[in-house]
Every structure is written in structure tokens, then in C-alpha cells.
């Protein structure tokens with residue numbers, strides 16, 4: 001028996017010489033219907049199993065086939081009987097092929113029950129994302145360190161068009177707190193690494209000490225903070241806000257006119273702290289933070305200026321006094 005899940009499947013079957021449709025033990029044949037091209041059940045029957053007699057007569061006439069109405073009535077009556085029997089047999093069968101596999105239930109969407117067939121693909125994705133989405137662990141830790149801080153904002157802060165990928169990578173690792181600090185390295189290899197900060201030798205080096213609290217870093221940040229305040233006329237308020245700014249940068253959609261240059265400075269500030277610390281840790285070299293930062297930052301500005309002068313002038317050279325462009329040369333004012 002062919003697999004028929006519903007009535008439509010039955011109506012897709014051919015009825016001539018089909019062993020499913022036997023009349024007195026024989027398959028049905030009709031040279032008239034075959035000649036007219038009426039081969040499928042749907043061609044001759046309506047949904048309620050009634051025969052489309054007038055339609056069949058019309059087709060036969062149009063094709064100039066000689067027929068007698070009574071013989072057509074007779075053959076279609078036989079077909080109707082066998083098809084109806086076939087359908088009844090299917091309805092009585094508990095075969096798995098009869099199961100209606102169509103999904104049919106209501107789903108709550110915006111507090112309204114909606115038939116599942118009407119849910120759009122995008123809505124399905126949103127539901128699935130909500131199921132598997134987890135709050136990054138780092139957000140909980142940052143919230144403990146900075147109570148009241150909207151930790152979600154870190155994902156839309158910092159970076160930007162003028163932040164090279166290497167710096168963005170470091171920013172990303174800081175946000176996720178995936179930094180190999182002295183404490184972490186010591187846990188990995190106690191014989192090789194100490195917990196103490198290699199720059200100041202005063203405290204154990206955790207992420208906050210490395211990027212915020214180390215005495216050498218604090219002096220450097222003070223200079224950067226004064227520079228941003230005066231050169232960019234930027235004031236963000238409390239010390240905590242400045243700390244958050246040094247860690248994550250300004251929000252990308254900040255309305256401040258110097259957002260690009262401030263975020264670029266801050267990314268280079270973090271990168272300088274990280275690189276100078278690595279020189280101290282891995283190469284035992286002591287570098288001064290401010291000159292190191294100035295060299296890196298100035299080179300980057302020059303590269304941007306020569307590579308994309310229009311964008312540079314439009315987004316970075318925005319009327320602050322942080323640097324001066326004069327005859328294709330850039331001078332830092334800090």
C-alpha cells in the first residue's frame with residue numbers, strides 16, 4: 001500500500017491499472033479517460049469524493065473523443081467506489097503512515113497565544129537564542145567590583161574605527177578578564193613566575209593591579225586623564241567613572257565629538273601598560289610608560305593620516321588640542 005498521510009496523498013494516485021483500486025478483483029481500465037489524459041484521482045474527483053462529471057464530459061468533448069455518457073458515468077462510479085473504500089481502509093489503519101505529523105499547538109508570543117505555523121523564522125531564532133544565551137561570567141565579576149555599574153555596557157564600549165586589531169584583541173580579553181596576570185601564571189608554573197608585580201614589586205599582580213592600581217600605572221593614567229580633560233574638554237565625573245573609562249573606553253555611540261580620538265588614546269593606554277609589563281616580566285626590561293605610549297600613539301596617528309587622510313580629518317582631527325597637523329607632520333601635545 002502506498003504511504004498516504006492524508007487525503008491529498010490519495011488524490012495524487014493514478015487510478016488506471018492501479019492494484020490499489022480493484023473492481024471485482026480487477027484493475028480499472030478506461031481507454032476514454034486515458035486518451036483524455038485524465039489519469040489521476042484529483043483529475044476526476046472533488047475533495048468530497050464526488051465525481052467531476054461535467055468537467056470530464058467537457059474535456060472529452062474538447063478532445064473530440066467519442067463517448068457515451070452512461071459508460072463514463074459507470075466507470076467513474078466504479079472508480080469512486082474503490083477510491084472511497086481505499087480511503088476508508090486507510091482511515092481504519094493504525095499504520096504510522098497515517099499519523100498527522102503537522103505541528104499543531106499554540107505558542108506564547110508577547111503574551112499572546114499564536115498558532116505555531118504562524119511563528120516567523122526570526123521569532124524562532126530569538127526564542128532559541130533566549131534558550132541558550134548565558135550571561136558572561138565576567139559581567140558578574142565586574143558587577144561585584146563596581147556595584148551599580150551596568151556591566152552590559154562594556155560590550156558596546158571602546159574600540160572603534162581607529163583601534164587596530166591587536167589592541168581590540170587586548171580590550172576584548174580585558175572585558176572577559178582573560179588576562180594571564182602574575183597570580184594566574186604563578187598557579188600555572190610556580191617555579192617560573194611570581195605572584196608579585198614585576199613593575200613595582202609591591203603587590204600581587206591581579207587584573208586590577210596590572211591595569212589600574214600599580215603605582216607606575218596610576219602615575220601614567222594621571223597624565224593621560226589630565227591630557228584628555230584639557231585637550232578634549234572631556235569630563236566624566238568621579239574617579240570610578242574614570243577607572244571604568246580606562247578599562248573599557250567610551251560608549252561607541254557616545255555623543256561626544258571627540259569619541260574616536262578618546263577611545264583610540266585609551267586603547268593605546270591599555271596596550272602600553274600591557275606591553276611594558278610584558279617587557280618587564282618576560283625580558284626583564286624596564287621601559288617608561290609615557291614615552292613608550294607617545295611613540296606608539298604618534299606612529300599610529302601618522303599611519304592613519306597618510307592612509308586615510310579624509311577620514312582622519314573628519315573623525316580624529318576634530319578640533320581638540322591633543323595633536324597638531326602641520327605640513328604633513330603631526331606633533332603630539334602631551
Ligand SMILES: [Zn+2]
Pocket residue numbers: 197198199200201202203209213214215216
Ligand atoms: Zn605593580
